[in-house]
Every structure is written in structure tokens, then in C-alpha cells.
Amino acid sequence: MMGNAASPAPTSDRPAAGSDKPPIAPIGGPVWIAWREGTLTRAEELAALCSWVTAKNSRKGGWVRAKNSRKNDEARKNDEILASAIGLHLEAARQAARAEKLEPQRWYRNRFFRNGPLIERAMSNLDAAEAHLLNLAPADYIYGQMPCLLRHVRCHLPPTDPARQEFERIAQRLGIKDPDHPLVQNPKGPTLAEKEQTVEDERGKIVTTVRAASSAALREHIRLRSFRNVVVVTSLAMALLAIGVAITGLLRPTLIPLCFAPQEAGKTTVVCPTAESLPFVPTGEPEQKGVPTNDIDFVVELTAKPLDLTVVELVGLTAAAIATAAAIRRIKGSSERYGLPVALAALKLPTGAITAFLGLLLMRGQFVPGLTALDTSAQILAWALVFGYAQQLFTRLVDQQGQTVLDNVRGADQPQSSPTP
Secondary structure, three states, X not given: OOOOOOOOOOHHHOOOOOOOOOOOOOOOOOOOXXXXXXXXXXXXXXXXXXXXXXXXXXXXXXXXXXXXOOOHHHHHHHHHHHHHHXXXXXXXXXXXXHOXXXXXXXXXXXXXXXXXXXXXXXXXXXXXXXXXXXXXXXXXXXXXXXHHHHHHHHHHOOOOOHHHHHHXXXXXXXOOOOOOOOXXXXXXXXXXXXXXXXXXXXXXXXXXXXXXXXXXXXXXXHHHHHHHHHHHHHHHHHHHHHHHHHHHXXXXXXOOOOOEOOEEXXXXXXXXXXXXXXXXXXXXXXXXXXXXXEOHHHHHHHHOOOOXXXXXXXXXXXXXHHHHHHHHHHOOOOOOOOOHHHHHHHHHHHHHHHHHHHHHHHHHOOOOOOOOOOOOHHXXXXXXXXXXXXXXXXXXXXXXXXXXXXXXXXXXXXXXXXXXX
């Protein structure tokens, strides 16, 4: 699954976070997976913001927090600690985007089953770097980011979450509210300096709430990927089962014959998916002039063909493909990188092949009253088509669950429902 992406310039050429030296190293890449490109871009953006913030604090001679009244040199030292931590987190995210080799290396993990851990490494380190940046940034920067932070918190934390409720109270004190519930204009409201002081006083609550929202977003993506993996594994298992049934029919066509024996005027005809026998009189029945007498099992053995099961499954797969095409109109677009709609569509194909086979098997076993003896091969294939399309009855529930999982990942492209008062 993984490929060797082009490596960026050596990390030694990249300026340290907080340095006044302008960045000269390239962003890195290009890489061949979309989320890696986004990770490299976001990492470079956060590195630039970190350098800008630390340079701004340095020009001020170090900033002093109102509550602790620390000295400038102590504040500068703490800034350097945060800037160094941001640099480490961003470098870890870049390593995930470049899919660097494991330490220690594992031959069975260097290329396979790494995409999920790499995404989690990139996302979690970018979230940690953003949290450190909020601890490092001046109050005026955080105040400017409050509308975006408020939306982020509302996207990923439920309305009953105490941290979200406290964050909304802080935002309301700053004059930030959603457009459905505008604030009453108050000419005697807090000044800009007072708002920045509020941000400084509530910095800890702001950072921890944003970090909690980012952790909730990561857990949503983990649940989405886990569900996608279950669907993919199920699709592969169903495909292997369908292939096994087809191979069984090729090797031993009489082991599971999908043949029927309709009777008319005392004569019997064996009808299989790809062949039909001549009329005959079953052994033990009254003989008829000009009609041969034969054992029905012997006639089934002669009529059943190796391609019977394969043809039935192909017809069922075709019907499932039609059902998949019809279901596209109900698929909602998503910017998530896991391709869950594609996995759900792929599940329908082998399921259609299996349901066509099992449906005819139930009919042959007289499980469906009134449909125990199909008259022609065309009727058998027509019922295979019906049973193949009927897989929609089973996979529809999986589709609904998949859409629910997608809706829970409430990104920018997902409509948000208003919370109940």
C-alpha cells in the first residue's frame, strides 16, 4: 500500500522553530497520497506561524502574563520550550507524511497496514502543535481565531459537554456568537484591551477545550476507518466465497447442482442454468411409448455443466452492479479520505453473486412454496437476476450505518443540526 515518496531537503537545513532566519527548505514532496500533501502543507503553515509568534514576542522583549507576573527572561525561556516542542511535533507529522521506515524495521509492516497509524501520527502531532501554538501565541492572535475555534469545538463536542458550554460562555463574553442567536448591541461593552485580557485569563480553558475537540475529531476518524476496514474485509470474504463456489462448480458440477425437474403429462425434463435434457420418464413411473425411461439422478449428472454456478453468480453480480448504480443517487459526497462509499459499493457485488446462488439453492430445496420447479434455463437465470438484485435488502442496512458513521465525522462539508434548546 505504501510507496517511496520523494524526500524533502534534509531537516538540518530547516530553520528551528522561533528562529529569525527565513525558511529556505522546501515543503517536501510531492507525495502520492492526498492526506500526506495536506499534512506537509499544514506542518509548514504551523512552523511559519510559530516563527512569527516567537519573533513577535521576542521584539516585545518577552511578554508577561498578568496572573503570574513572570520576568521576561523566564517568559522567553518558556517560549523556547514550547517552540521546540512544536518543532518536534511538526517533524513527526512530516515523517508520517513521508512514510519513513519503521524503527526497528519490520518486513511485514514497512509496506502494508501502515496507512492508518501514519494518519493518526500526522493528525495527533498536528493537533498537539496547534495546542502548543495557542499556549505560545499572544492574546490578540487567539482573539482573532476565536470564531474558528468556536466552530471547531461545536463540530466535535456535544452540546452537553461542560468544556463546550464553558467555551461558549467565554466566546459570548468576547462578543462572539452564532448568527442564529445574535448578541444585543451594547455600546458599553468591553473594549478590545479588556477582551484580550479575558483571553489571557481564560487561555488554559480555551486551549484544553480546543485540544479536547481535536481529540474527539481524531476518534471520529478512527471509528470511520475501523468501519471501513470491516466493510473491506467483509467484501473480500464474500468475494473469496463467491470464487470458491464458482471453483466448486467447475471441478464438481454435480456436487451442488442448481437444476430443476418440472413434470408435464407424466414426462420429466431436467433444467439446469446452461442446459436442458430431453423429456424422459423417471424410473418407477408408468412407461410411455416413444419416451425413454431414466433415473433422474443420472440425467441430472449428464445435464449439469461446470459453468452452471459461474453463470448464476455472474448474473447475480450483474444485478448487484445495477443496484449499485441505482444507489449512487443516494450517496452523499464526503471529503473524508477513507473511501467508505466506494467500499460500500464494492460490498454489493460479491453479495449479489452469493445471494443469487443461495436463492436458487433455497428454491431447489423447495423452501419457497409454489416455486419448486422452474421450466426453462431462462427462468433460472431470471430468478438469479432477481436474487442478485435482492442483496439490496441486506446491504441497505449497511449503507445506512455507513452514512451514520460519515455524518458523525462532522467536518466542514457536513450540515450541522441546531442543538435542542
